[in-house]
Amino acid sequence: MIAVAAVALSIRSQVEAVAVDLGEEDVKRSHGSGKNLQPDSQVQKIENETLKDAQLKGAKQLHEQRLPPRPGFGTKGREVILWANYFEVIAPKDLILFRYSIAVLPVDPGDRNPVGKKAKRVIELLIEEHFSEHKPDIATDYKSNMISKSELSVNEDGYLVRYRSEDEDESSPNAKSYRLRLKQSGTLAVSDLMDYLTSSHASTMLESMDEIIQALNIVVGHYPKSAANIFSAGANKHFSMSPSTSEQMSLGGGLHAIRGFFTSVRSATCRILLNVQVKHAACYEEGRLGSLMSVYLSQNSGSMFRLATFLKRLRVRATHIVRKNKAGQESPRVKTITGLAAPGDGNGLQHPPIVPRFGAGAKEVKFHLSSPEGPRGSQLSTSQQSCSGGKKAKKGKQLIKEGPDTQEEGYISVFDFFKKTYNITVTDLDISVINVGTRQNPSYLPPDVCVVIAGQPSGAKLTPGQTQNMINFAVRRPTANAQSIVGNGTRLLGIAQPMNPTLSKFNIAVTPKLITVPGRVLTMPSVRYKNNKAPQMKPASWNMNEVEFSTGSKLASWTYLFISSPKTPNAWSSPLELSNTLNVFQQKLKRLGIDVSNIVPGQRIISNQDNIEADIDTAFKKFVSNPEKRPPKLILVIIPHIDSTIYNRVKFVCDVKAGIQNVCTLAPKLAKNNDQYFANVAMKFNLKLGGRNQSLNNNKLGIISEGRTMVVGLDVTHPSPGSEANTPSVAGIVASVDQWLGQWPADLQIQTSRQEMVSGLDRMLRSRLRLWARHHKGIYPENILVYRDGVSEGQYEIVLDQELPLIRQACQELYPANDFKKGLPRISIIIVGKRHNTRFYPTKKEEADDSWNPQSGTVVDRGVTEARNWDFFLQSHTALQGTARPAHYHIVLDEIFKSRKVQPPFQNTADVIEDLTHNMCYLFGRATKAVSICPPAYYADLVCERARCYLSKLFDATPGATPAGSVVSGGGGKVADPNDVRIHENVRDTMFYI
Ligand SMILES: *[C@@H]1O[C@H](CO)[C@@H](O)[C@H](O)[C@H]1NC(C)=O
Ligand SMILES: *[C@@H]1O[C@H](CO)[C@@H](O)[C@H](O)[C@H]1NC(C)=O
Secondary structure (H helix, E strand, C coil): CCCHHHHHCCHHHHCCCCCCCCCHHHHHHHHCCCCCCCCCHHHHHHHHHHHHHHHHHHHHHCCCCCCCCCCCCCCCCEEEEEEECEEEEECCCCCEEEEEEEEEEECCCCCCCCCHHHHHHHHHHHHHHHCHHHHHHEEECCCCEEEECCCCCCCCCCEEEECCCCCCCCCCCCCCEEEEEEEEEEEEEHHHHHHHHHCCCCCCCCCCHHHHHHHHHHHHHHHHHHCCCEEEECCCEEEECCCCCCEEEEEECCEEEEEEEEEEEEEECCEEEEEEEEEEEEEECCEEHHHHHHHHHHHCCCCHHHHHHHHCCCEEEECCCCCECCCCCECCEEEECCEECCCCCCCCCCCCCECCCCCCCCCCCEEECCCCCCCCCCCEECCCCCCCCCCCCCCCHHHHHCCCCCCCCCEEEHHHHHHHHHCCCCCCCCCCCEECCCCCCCEEECHHHEEECCCCECCCCCCHHHHHHHHHHHCCCHHHHHHHHHHHHHHHHCCCCCCCHHHHHHCCEEECCCEEEEEEECCCCCEEEHHHECCCEECCEECCCCCCCCECCEECCEEEEEEECCCCCCCCCCHHHHHHHHHHHHHHHHHCCCEECCCCCCEEEECCHHHHHHHHHHHHHHHHCCCCCCCCCEEEEEECCCCHHHHHHHHHHHHHHHCCEEEEEEHHHHCCCCHHHHHHHHHHHHHHCCCECCEECHHHHHHHHHCCEEEEEEEEECCCCCCCCCCCEEEEEEECCCCCCCCCCEEEEEECCCCCCCCCHHHHHHHHHHHHHHHCCCCCCCEEEEEEECCCHHHHHHHHHHHHHHHHHHHHHHCCHHHHHCCCCEEEEEEEECCCCCCEEECCHHHECCCCCECCCEEECCCCCCCCCCEEEEECCCCCCCCCCCEEEEEEEECCHHHCCCCCCCCCHHHHHHHHHHHHHHHCCCCCECCCCCHHHHHHHHHHHHHHHHCHHHHCCCCCCCCCCCCCCHHHHCCCCHHHHCCCCCCCCCCCCC
């Protein structure tokens, strides 16, 4: 398997955790009580009563609710008690929250609206200067909201605030002023929320729920956001910088990892909860800038362009001038790096600086003496604002007269300037000076006088080495994470005793002990292969030693493309050895039940990085354009090492351009002639050729086994931070074609960038329905069960309001009118969430698996959920290391299951869907284990991932390919062509993406 996709996955999506080995005792100690683990019985009582009430009222009275009510809590499986990473939040009954919106605008309309740190400081000043007596009553997100415990008298005219940094006495002469407007935007009674959550009336609704939850989030987040030794990333991730409460590790290359905490206030049956989860950030190493730069260069083949990208927006403290405030404290001069010295800097100036090369050093870079100092006399600047010769070159006129004055006369090097002016000898001469001004108006500093400020997360893409270090740091046993949460987590958030002042003032208590919830471990289904043979099963995994694929495919002709690299040693010492490997592999294919013809000799190319893409194109042209022979049905592509350029090109050429099935393998792995690896590759062969790898007993798939239900997986992938500006989003769809769920052909479509709604859904679904009908004598499915991935909690409405109508429209166009009268097709939609922060930990050793995670099959639908919603968490897989992430399933539409009588052993429809979803996880064709998210969602995700390969020039724009600071034109002319994701008709109706 090629791990290119894994590289693209960010760390956060891969793992959480450590090498510390903790046992049961540690868990008990870390969570406090070892005695009473029983989940809160009051919670269960309300849960039970709410469902009773829902049943009494029946569907009719609940029809006003958009989302279907929970038909019951699941009942199947062995009962267990689990810790969840949630604390209970207890707010006083009479707590009223006054909510204000804040708008911050510059006084000078030419200035930009302040964001980030600037905005935060301005709001801080507003509170200090205008609401000092209410300060303890106030919590804010330092962006646009303020929550106060007491009503504030707000000045309608707004407030004027003059910016100054924390250490400055008064604003410097050219500091900007900002106008702030406060507007009361509501009065929120926390008791409304408590009444709603503790009520067992199934039909009650609370309109202000989201607002109250948001306000409580602001109150909980205020302390970490205000504390000096904590930095926050995004709205709700907080990282401590003080060594005593912070867990850190060096990643190499100038970065280190810090463990921090995500927080989110959530509503649950009967109570308000605070979800806290461990998070990791890669930060710049604090300290001397020069060392950071040399370390980075030494690990990035000395590329100045990459260095410039790496340093962009980094904040440093300049040390060459010490300035004191009135109290005699040193006040640091903080500068933000915009780039390295680059030719062309300040080329509109009358005396532009002399920069002989990109990333030139202190002796090379010279600037004109008419501008010895920057605007504030603190830094070296070539800006022409100082007294002599401050005019910009009049374009044209001046140039014609004498040309830009870049004669060395009147110029001084950065080195000499620092020697003369500050008696500082710049020692690191090889390293570039940095620009802390702008490209038009540069200001240079030698790294010798700069210190990197702590607490700055880096957006840089991690190198493979750093990624490995991050995984080592972040992948930990669940118990270690739980311990961090109840230990450093509660301290950082100020929720352990003593409570932080804001929470104390608001009278809000957070119980710093993890809650327990009831869970159930569902029985694993047994997997079947050809002739109903069952493999040897371990929990959630098995092997294929003794079995054949359920349905083997036919491979009439195949060959290979062997790409080798002059850099990597040859995996095979001779062509004979390679041919031996391929023969052994071919035997394996036969043994697994693939009707395979003998492999024919293929091609070998030696990859030269510069023209590898063209070489691949040529090789495939040869395969398909031989007039003597029909092109091979499948090509095994042997790649020298993990290389996304090669992989992406092969996929694009084969899937989109040439229409040839292909499977990529890594030479070093293939050459080992390992039976298990061959089996893994064979699984892909069989799926791509239309075979079915494994199956389940019919009764395990319930309604699906009747053959009238099509299961659909749907996902959208969006541009990442490193993508080109005009990168589109891509929607991917997969759908089953029969009752076996062994084949899931797919379709793809580009759409508006960052739009979550699948706009071409009607077209994509029609193509899936037609394919189903081709397998069923022209009959369309009676039921369409959709697993929709990638929709966040606040966006469920998008699916019902915008996607569902497209689904119905597609059906309307295809189904006979008669079906419509009968209410067909029935549609159910389940949202699959994997980006949530809920984790469960076993409370007993005998209920944990080897990695101290809950056992596979663990389902939780009580305690951390709301009784009125129909959702559940399911950990279907076994986590080999780290902390298992359960998937979250939320049923937002159900027409299929509610129309059927529930059969024993199930007691309600929740049982039916939990069981079906769990069992399907054993049918992921590419694995011999249960997967962590239901296969339709998983496959849709793979389809989208594949689209990113086709469009890799947009999605993974190479950082630092162009000099930082050079003018970036709109995406360098690269625009997405819809045809770039149009699968060739030869492979269109297959699992080409697997
Ligand atoms: C809630 O219902 C479940 C299942 O019916 C039952 O086992 C449990 O005892 C009930 N709990 C309470 C507190 O009523
Ligand atoms: C410059 O620095 C050197 C060594 O740091 C010191 O010996 C010398 O006196 C300084 N010169 C001036 C003019 O301050």
